[in-house]
Amino acid sequence: MSSFLSRRRALAGGAGATLGLGALGAAAPSAPGSSAASRRASGAEERRTLDELYQAALAEGGRLVVYAGGDTPDQQDG
16 A cells, blocks of 8 residues: 555655755854844853852842743743
8 A cells, every 4th residue: 555655755755854944044144243143132141150140149139040041930831
């Protein structure tokens, strides 16, 4: 029961198309200075250790919340 568009061919074609489009997106030129602008928009890179940040937060009367790599406060909810 062989058909022209088998499941294996469909999956292989979809994977190939995804890789091809991904390569095109990675090779596409970005707007001049866009990466530098995004770095500036996110603020300066923090150079203090977590211990130093924690002590500074306590001194300000607050608490230290660390988000790493795109985490969000409600990421684990639901």
